[in-house]
Amino acid sequence: MIGAALPEVFSRIRGLNLLRFHFLHVNIILFRPSEVELPLSRSDPRAQHLLTVLRRQPGDTFDAGVINGPRGKGTLISVEEGRVLVTFAWGESPPAPASLTLLIGLPRPQTARDILREATTLGVAAMHFVRTERGEASYADSSLWHSGAWEECVINGAAQAFCTRLPEVTHGRTLADTIAAQPAGEIRLALDNYESPAALSQVAVPAGRAVVLAFGAERGWSPAERVLLRENGFTFVHLGERVLRTETACLAAITLIRAKLGLT
Numbered sequence: 001m002i003g004a005a006l007p008e009v010f011s012r013i014r015g016l017n018l019l020r021f022h023f024l025h026v027n028i029i030l031f032r033p034s035e036v037e038l039p040l041s042r043s044d045p046r047a048q049h050l051l052t053v054l055r056r057q058p059g060d061t062f063d064a065g066v067i068n069g070p071r072g073k074g075t076l077i078s079v080e081e082g083r084v085l086v087t088f089a090w091g092e093s094p095p096a097p098a099s100l101t102l103l104i105g106l107p108r109p110q111t112a113r114d115i116l117r118e119a120t121t122l123g124v125a126a127m128h129f130v131r132t133e134r135g136e137a138s139y140a141d142s143s144l145w146h147s148g149a150w151e152e153c154v155i156n157g158a159a160q161a162f163c164t165r166l167p168e169v170t171h172g173r174t175l176a177d178t179i180a181a182q183p184a185g186e187i188r189l190a191l192d193n194y195e196s197p198a199a200l201s202q203v204a205v206p207a208g209r210a211v212v213l214a215f216g217a218e219r220g221w222s223p224a225e226r227v228l229l230r231e232n233g234f235t236f237v238h239l240g241e242r243v244l245r246t247e248t249a250c251l252a253a254i255t256l257i258r259a260k261l262g263l264t
Contacts, residue, residue, distance in 0.1 A: 039085050041082065050076060061076070064086075078219050107172055108218075111247050113149075117157040123165075129170070130175045149155040179229075187209050188211075191213065198238075214234060
């Protein structure tokens with residue numbers, strides 16, 4: 001299922017207190033709750049986006065949102081030498097994401113960035129990047145996770161989707177521990193090219209049910225992990241004969257499940 005990862009295409013993270021929007025086409029500018037009463041630094045990428053990309057002038061409005069809170073309109077009040085003043089009028093919060101959880105064998109950091117961003121855009125509720133027997137252990141020690149850069153990926157994914165909701169994200173737990181933490185009553189599906197009796201497209205998923213999708217690491221599931229998954233109620237499914245990269249498999253599976261849940 002898993003092939004080589006896509007090349008690194010993003011700049012390294014230099015400031016965790018800044019939300020960097022300059023390398024993505026975002027559809028809403030997001031703010032943390034603690035930021036909405038404060039002026040923006042003139043060097044903040046959001047200020048740069050407002051002034052350079054959106055070309056807003058004092059008195060102009062823009063789409064804004066509070067992370068995990070309401071959407072609304074921001075108004076650019078003034079541009080001073082070192083700061084940009086904005087005010088907000090908030091509306092309603094968007095609905096919560098679909099009850100769709102991903103369990104993913106820790107991939108290469110650049111692949112994890114793609115999954116974090118794109119799966120957030122598609123509207124998953126949670127992503128758990130887990131240690132697996134055939135996975136590369138060093139991926140759990142990437143600066144992506146320990147610097148907090150992963151959060152920037154999900155913020156950018158939400159901004160692309162014109163949404164404020166961020167999924168729950170964990171990393172570094174074992175597959176067994178992560179499965180044990182999942183609530184009962186979910187539809188549990190594990191992607192596998194070798195021991196899957198049916199295609200994901202053929203699986204019945206009733207609307208309104210919570211779904212967990214499990215993806216192995218780049219080298220796939222070990223025999224012991226297949227036993228663990230089956231013992232915990234996972235059904236093995238596949239996405240066809242073609243061998244897909246992790247990020248491609250995740251997006252294809254999410255899209256199929258969303259269609260089955262009536263979320264297209």
